[in-house]
Amino acid sequence: DTGVSQDPRHKITKRGQNVTFRCDPISEHNRLYWYRQTLGQGPEFLTYFQNEAQLEKSRLLSDRFSAERPKGSFSTLEIQRTEQGDSAMYLCASSPADGSYEGYTFGSGTRLTVV
């Protein structure tokens, strides 16, 4: 297992288009997180899954955003009707649910540019 992978690495889209990102966590990790990072800021929490259940969503996750994790494996984050303010790095992370909490393993992120 090579860690958390995210696809694509970069995405340029026109305003109003829909985009979908994919995250493949470490296989034995059953917790998966999405964060958004804008320029000059730290990552901001978007949502969190334990297995296939979406347990928490931030108020940042507007109606245009939806995340899924079918079968508790990979996850997708979709943004509908993109706006320029959606331009950011979208980070995925995973962690085991063993209570030890060694910290997340992050992916390299998907950089979205809305033009």
Add this chain to the structure above:
Amino acid sequence: AQTVTQSQPEMSVQEAETVTLSCTYDTSENNYYLFWYKQPPSRQMILVIRQEAYKQQNATENRFSVNFQKAAKSFSLKISDSQLGDTAMYFCAYRRWGGSEKLVFGKGMKLTVNP
């Protein structure tokens, strides 16, 4: 709501020197975790060190150590014998004990290690 503040946006240090990065946080919780993450130019976040609030002993990981002052809500990171590979953005982060799994990040600090 918990907040994390990193007041120094940028620092530079000469190779082999020691540098301290500051972080303060605000919480009404008694038990929590604190973290320092490193984000090199490749953009993948890496956990540097973590501290459990109930532990009085400061965490240490090789050249990295923290000064955790719970009463002052301060959590600084000391990097000894700085190396060129330490050049990165450094983020301080907070997580509640139990409950939500989300991390609350500071804005980050850009550290440059000069040869």
